[in-house]
Amino acid sequence: MASFAPISVLDAPSNLGLRPSAPGVIPGVYQLPRALRAQGIVTRLGAEDAGMVMPPAYSPEAEPDTGFRNGAALGRYSVALADRIGALRAQGRFVLLLGGDCSVLVGSSLALRRAGTHGLAFIDAHDDFSYDKDRAALAGRLTAAGLDLALATGHGPDALCDLDGLKPYLREEDVVHLGLSRSDEDTAVLAVQEFDTSRIPSLPLTAIRQRGADAVGDEARALLEARELDGFWIHVDADVLDLSVMPAVDSPNPEGLRLEELTSLLASLLRSPQAVGLELTILDPDLDPEGHCARAFTEAVVAAFALSGRVP
16 A cells, blocks of 8 residues: 655645736636635645745736746746745645646746656646747737646746756656647647647547546556656646536636546546645636536545545
Protein backbone atom coordinates (compact mmCIF):
# COMPACT_ATOMS: atom_id res chain seq x y z
CA MET A 1 0.00 0.00 0.00
CA ALA A 2 1.47 3.35 -1.05
CA SER A 3 1.99 6.01 1.59
CA PHE A 4 0.53 9.31 0.40
CA ALA A 5 1.35 12.85 1.45
CA PRO A 6 -1.25 14.81 3.43
CA ILE A 7 -3.33 17.24 1.38
CA SER A 8 -3.26 21.04 1.61
CA VAL A 9 -5.88 23.13 -0.20
CA LEU A 10 -4.62 26.48 -1.47
CA ASP A 11 -6.76 29.10 -3.23
CA ALA A 12 -5.48 30.93 -6.30
CA PRO A 13 -8.54 33.04 -7.26
CA SER A 14 -7.02 34.62 -10.36
CA ASN A 15 -8.76 35.72 -13.55
CA LEU A 16 -5.68 37.49 -14.96
CA GLY A 17 -5.39 35.11 -17.90
CA LEU A 18 -8.83 35.67 -19.44
CA ARG A 19 -10.33 38.30 -21.69
CA PRO A 20 -13.63 39.96 -20.69
CA SER A 21 -16.64 38.04 -21.99
CA ALA A 22 -18.26 41.41 -22.76
CA PRO A 23 -17.28 45.06 -22.28
CA GLY A 24 -17.11 45.85 -18.56
CA VAL A 25 -17.59 42.21 -17.48
CA ILE A 26 -14.86 40.82 -15.21
CA PRO A 27 -14.39 37.05 -15.67
CA GLY A 28 -16.00 35.26 -12.72
CA VAL A 29 -13.58 32.32 -12.46
CA TYR A 30 -11.91 34.00 -9.48
CA GLN A 31 -14.89 32.67 -7.48
CA LEU A 32 -14.08 29.00 -8.19
CA PRO A 33 -12.36 28.41 -4.82
CA ARG A 34 -15.33 29.80 -2.92
CA ALA A 35 -17.76 27.64 -4.91
CA LEU A 36 -15.83 24.40 -4.35
CA ARG A 37 -15.24 25.18 -0.68
CA ALA A 38 -19.00 25.68 -0.32
CA GLN A 39 -19.35 22.06 -1.48
CA GLY A 40 -17.14 20.96 1.41
CA ILE A 41 -14.10 19.95 -0.63
CA VAL A 42 -11.61 20.73 2.16
CA THR A 43 -13.30 18.71 4.89
CA ARG A 44 -14.35 15.90 2.56
CA LEU A 45 -10.70 15.34 1.62
CA GLY A 46 -9.54 15.61 5.22
CA ALA A 47 -7.27 18.40 4.02
CA GLU A 48 -5.41 21.26 5.64
CA ASP A 49 -6.73 24.70 4.76
CA ALA A 50 -3.65 26.49 3.39
CA GLY A 51 -5.40 29.80 2.75
CA MET A 52 -5.12 31.99 -0.32
CA VAL A 53 -2.64 33.76 -2.57
CA MET A 54 -4.44 36.98 -3.50
CA PRO A 55 -3.92 38.08 -7.12
CA PRO A 56 -3.43 41.65 -8.35
CA ALA A 57 -6.42 43.53 -9.70
CA TYR A 58 -7.71 42.49 -13.12
CA SER A 59 -7.46 44.83 -16.09
CA PRO A 60 -9.15 44.35 -19.49
CA GLU A 61 -6.63 46.61 -21.25
CA ALA A 62 -4.07 45.53 -23.83
CA GLU A 63 -0.49 45.23 -22.61
CA PRO A 64 1.97 45.66 -25.49
CA ASP A 65 5.09 45.20 -23.32
CA THR A 66 4.44 41.52 -22.63
CA GLY A 67 1.91 40.85 -25.40
CA PHE A 68 -0.50 39.35 -22.85
CA ARG A 69 -3.37 40.98 -21.00
CA ASN A 70 -2.32 41.44 -17.37
CA GLY A 71 1.08 39.99 -18.32
CA ALA A 72 3.19 41.97 -15.85
CA ALA A 73 0.69 41.35 -13.04
CA LEU A 74 0.60 37.66 -13.88
CA GLY A 75 4.38 37.48 -13.70
CA ARG A 76 4.35 38.96 -10.18
CA TYR A 77 1.49 36.72 -9.12
CA SER A 78 3.17 33.60 -10.49
CA VAL A 79 6.24 34.25 -8.34
CA ALA A 80 4.08 34.72 -5.23
CA LEU A 81 2.09 31.58 -6.03
CA ALA A 82 5.27 29.58 -6.61
CA ASP A 83 6.61 30.76 -3.23
CA ARG A 84 3.53 29.45 -1.42
CA ILE A 85 3.32 26.15 -3.35
CA GLY A 86 7.03 25.59 -2.81
CA ALA A 87 6.67 26.12 0.95
CA LEU A 88 3.85 23.57 1.13
CA ARG A 89 5.80 21.06 -0.93
CA ALA A 90 8.84 21.55 1.31
CA GLN A 91 6.61 20.50 4.22
CA GLY A 92 5.80 17.27 2.38
CA ARG A 93 2.24 18.29 1.46
CA PHE A 94 0.24 17.31 -1.63
CA VAL A 95 -1.12 20.63 -2.96
CA LEU A 96 -4.69 20.92 -4.22
CA LEU A 97 -4.75 24.31 -5.92
CA LEU A 98 -8.20 25.84 -6.46
CA GLY A 99 -7.65 28.21 -9.38
CA GLY A 100 -9.30 30.69 -11.23
CA ASP A 101 -8.18 30.50 -14.79
CA CYS A 102 -5.57 28.22 -16.36
CA SER A 103 -2.77 30.79 -16.12
CA VAL A 104 -2.16 29.59 -12.54
CA LEU A 105 -0.09 26.89 -14.28
CA VAL A 106 2.69 29.46 -14.73
CA GLY A 107 3.04 29.76 -10.95
CA SER A 108 2.68 26.06 -10.19
CA SER A 109 5.15 25.01 -12.87
CA LEU A 110 7.64 27.63 -11.65
CA ALA A 111 7.36 26.12 -8.16
CA LEU A 112 8.03 22.67 -9.60
CA ARG A 113 11.06 23.87 -11.58
CA ARG A 114 12.58 25.46 -8.50
CA ALA A 115 12.42 22.06 -6.80
CA GLY A 116 13.86 19.95 -9.63
CA THR A 117 12.57 18.35 -12.83
CA HIS A 118 8.87 17.56 -12.84
CA GLY A 119 6.23 16.33 -15.25
CA LEU A 120 2.66 17.37 -15.95
CA ALA A 121 -0.59 15.54 -16.73
CA PHE A 122 -2.54 18.22 -18.60
CA ILE A 123 -6.28 17.47 -18.79
CA ASP A 124 -7.94 19.97 -21.12
CA ALA A 125 -10.18 20.03 -24.19
CA HIS A 126 -7.77 22.46 -25.89
CA ASP A 127 -4.05 22.21 -26.46
CA ASP A 128 -3.32 25.63 -24.85
CA PHE A 129 -0.04 25.50 -26.74
CA SER A 130 -0.52 26.66 -30.34
CA TYR A 131 0.17 30.26 -31.27
CA ASP A 132 -1.93 30.43 -34.40
CA LYS A 133 -1.83 33.29 -36.88
CA ASP A 134 -4.91 35.00 -35.45
CA ARG A 135 -3.51 34.94 -31.93
CA ALA A 136 -0.15 36.24 -33.08
CA ALA A 137 -1.90 39.28 -34.54
CA LEU A 138 -3.45 40.21 -31.16
CA ALA A 139 -0.59 42.42 -30.01
CA GLY A 140 -0.96 43.03 -26.30
CA ARG A 141 -4.24 41.11 -26.12
CA LEU A 142 -3.12 37.48 -25.92
CA THR A 143 -4.63 35.56 -23.00
CA ALA A 144 -2.43 33.41 -20.79
CA ALA A 145 -5.31 31.07 -19.93
CA GLY A 146 -5.41 29.92 -23.56
CA LEU A 147 -1.63 29.53 -23.86
CA ASP A 148 -0.68 28.35 -20.38
CA LEU A 149 0.93 25.12 -21.58
CA ALA A 150 3.00 27.06 -24.11
CA LEU A 151 4.19 29.45 -21.40
CA ALA A 152 5.02 26.67 -18.95
CA THR A 153 7.14 24.93 -21.60
CA GLY A 154 9.04 28.08 -22.52
CA HIS A 155 7.18 29.49 -25.52
CA GLY A 156 6.41 33.16 -24.98
CA PRO A 157 7.84 36.32 -23.46
CA ASP A 158 10.56 35.99 -20.83
CA ALA A 159 8.42 38.12 -18.50
CA LEU A 160 6.26 34.99 -18.10
CA CYS A 161 8.46 32.13 -19.35
CA ASP A 162 11.79 32.91 -17.69
CA LEU A 163 10.90 33.93 -14.14
CA ASP A 164 13.90 33.35 -11.85
CA GLY A 165 15.90 32.53 -15.00
CA LEU A 166 14.42 29.00 -15.01
CA LYS A 167 13.05 28.68 -18.56
CA PRO A 168 11.51 26.24 -19.36
CA TYR A 169 9.68 25.27 -16.19
CA LEU A 170 8.58 22.01 -17.85
CA ARG A 171 10.17 20.12 -20.74
CA GLU A 172 7.72 19.25 -23.51
CA GLU A 173 8.60 15.55 -23.33
CA ASP A 174 7.71 15.53 -19.61
CA VAL A 175 4.10 16.57 -20.31
CA VAL A 176 1.22 14.25 -21.22
CA HIS A 177 -1.91 15.89 -22.67
CA LEU A 178 -5.25 14.16 -22.02
CA GLY A 179 -8.72 14.90 -23.38
CA LEU A 180 -8.06 16.95 -26.51
CA SER A 181 -11.41 17.06 -28.29
CA ARG A 182 -11.95 15.98 -31.87
CA SER A 183 -12.98 19.49 -32.90
CA ASP A 184 -9.60 20.79 -31.74
CA GLU A 185 -7.70 17.88 -33.30
CA ASP A 186 -9.31 18.42 -36.70
CA THR A 187 -9.04 22.20 -36.83
CA ALA A 188 -6.24 23.25 -39.16
CA VAL A 189 -4.59 26.51 -38.18
CA LEU A 190 -1.85 28.54 -39.78
CA ALA A 191 0.42 28.48 -36.79
CA VAL A 192 3.54 30.16 -35.60
CA GLN A 193 3.92 27.16 -33.28
CA GLU A 194 1.77 24.03 -33.36
CA PHE A 195 0.92 21.39 -30.79
CA ASP A 196 1.18 18.62 -33.39
CA THR A 197 4.87 19.36 -33.97
CA SER A 198 5.70 19.50 -30.26
CA ARG A 199 7.27 16.69 -28.22
CA ILE A 200 4.16 16.42 -26.01
CA PRO A 201 2.44 13.00 -26.08
CA SER A 202 -1.33 13.32 -26.53
CA LEU A 203 -4.06 10.92 -25.38
CA PRO A 204 -7.12 12.62 -26.89
CA LEU A 205 -10.82 12.15 -26.30
CA THR A 206 -10.95 9.59 -29.14
CA ALA A 207 -8.44 7.38 -27.29
CA ILE A 208 -10.41 7.67 -24.06
CA ARG A 209 -13.61 6.63 -25.83
CA GLN A 210 -11.93 3.74 -27.67
CA ARG A 211 -9.91 2.31 -24.78
CA GLY A 212 -11.62 3.60 -21.65
CA ALA A 213 -10.62 6.28 -19.18
CA ASP A 214 -9.03 3.81 -16.75
CA ALA A 215 -6.67 2.42 -19.38
CA VAL A 216 -5.74 5.85 -20.72
CA GLY A 217 -5.18 7.21 -17.22
CA ASP A 218 -2.92 4.24 -16.45
CA GLU A 219 -0.96 4.86 -19.66
CA ALA A 220 -0.47 8.53 -18.80
CA ARG A 221 0.72 7.61 -15.32
CA ALA A 222 3.15 5.04 -16.75
CA LEU A 223 4.55 7.56 -19.23
CA LEU A 224 5.21 10.06 -16.45
CA GLU A 225 6.64 7.51 -14.03
CA ALA A 226 8.99 6.21 -16.73
CA ARG A 227 10.61 9.64 -17.07
CA GLU A 228 12.37 9.28 -13.68
CA LEU A 229 11.18 12.72 -12.61
CA ASP A 230 11.09 14.33 -9.17
CA GLY A 231 7.29 14.08 -9.36
CA PHE A 232 4.43 15.29 -11.52
CA TRP A 233 1.60 17.81 -11.29
CA ILE A 234 -1.96 17.43 -12.61
CA HIS A 235 -3.85 20.26 -14.33
CA VAL A 236 -7.62 20.10 -14.94
CA ASP A 237 -9.54 22.62 -17.02
CA ALA A 238 -13.27 22.13 -16.37
CA ASP A 239 -13.99 22.67 -20.06
CA VAL A 240 -12.67 19.15 -20.71
CA LEU A 241 -16.11 18.05 -19.51
CA ASP A 242 -19.06 17.81 -21.87
CA LEU A 243 -21.39 20.78 -22.19
CA SER A 244 -24.24 18.64 -20.89
CA VAL A 245 -22.58 18.46 -17.45
CA MET A 246 -20.34 21.55 -17.48
CA PRO A 247 -21.89 24.61 -19.17
CA ALA A 248 -20.33 26.99 -16.61
CA VAL A 249 -17.11 27.67 -18.53
CA ASP A 250 -16.03 30.36 -20.97
CA SER A 251 -15.66 27.83 -23.81
CA PRO A 252 -18.34 25.10 -23.43
CA ASN A 253 -17.38 21.78 -24.98
CA PRO A 254 -19.99 19.93 -27.08
CA GLU A 255 -17.70 16.87 -27.29
CA GLY A 256 -16.22 16.40 -23.84
CA LEU A 257 -15.64 13.90 -21.09
CA ARG A 258 -18.36 12.49 -18.89
CA LEU A 259 -17.96 13.11 -15.17
CA GLU A 260 -17.17 9.46 -14.50
CA GLU A 261 -14.44 9.55 -17.16
CA LEU A 262 -12.78 12.51 -15.48
CA THR A 263 -12.98 10.69 -12.14
CA SER A 264 -11.32 7.62 -13.65
CA LEU A 265 -8.51 9.62 -15.25
CA LEU A 266 -7.80 11.48 -12.03
CA ALA A 267 -7.95 8.35 -9.89
CA SER A 268 -5.40 6.61 -12.13
CA LEU A 269 -3.01 9.56 -11.89
CA LEU A 270 -3.52 10.10 -8.17
CA ARG A 271 -2.61 6.47 -7.44
CA SER A 272 0.98 7.36 -8.22
CA PRO A 273 3.06 8.43 -5.20
CA GLN A 274 4.86 10.69 -7.68
CA ALA A 275 1.75 12.90 -8.05
CA VAL A 276 2.61 15.99 -6.00
CA GLY A 277 -0.30 18.31 -6.72
CA LEU A 278 -3.49 19.02 -8.64
CA GLU A 279 -4.98 22.29 -9.87
CA LEU A 280 -8.63 22.85 -10.79
CA THR A 281 -9.49 25.71 -13.14
CA ILE A 282 -12.02 27.60 -15.29
CA LEU A 283 -15.40 26.82 -13.69
CA ASP A 284 -17.19 30.19 -13.50
CA PRO A 285 -19.74 30.44 -10.67
CA ASP A 286 -21.36 33.43 -12.40
CA LEU A 287 -22.53 30.90 -15.02
CA ASP A 288 -23.64 28.43 -12.32
CA PRO A 289 -26.03 30.43 -10.12
CA GLU A 290 -27.59 27.38 -8.45
CA GLY A 291 -24.27 25.61 -7.93
CA HIS A 292 -25.09 22.47 -9.91
CA CYS A 293 -21.80 22.47 -11.83
CA ALA A 294 -19.71 23.19 -8.75
CA ARG A 295 -21.42 20.31 -6.96
CA ALA A 296 -20.85 17.85 -9.82
CA PHE A 297 -17.23 18.93 -10.29
CA THR A 298 -16.52 18.56 -6.58
CA GLU A 299 -18.16 15.13 -6.49
CA ALA A 300 -15.99 13.95 -9.40
CA VAL A 301 -12.78 15.17 -7.77
CA VAL A 302 -13.59 13.81 -4.30
CA ALA A 303 -14.52 10.44 -5.83
CA ALA A 304 -11.17 10.33 -7.64
CA PHE A 305 -9.25 10.90 -4.41
CA ALA A 306 -11.27 8.15 -2.74
CA LEU A 307 -10.72 5.66 -5.59
CA SER A 308 -6.99 6.42 -5.59
CA GLY A 309 -6.65 5.55 -1.92
CA ARG A 310 -5.48 9.03 -0.95
CA VAL A 311 -8.51 9.57 1.29
CA PRO A 312 -10.77 7.04 3.06
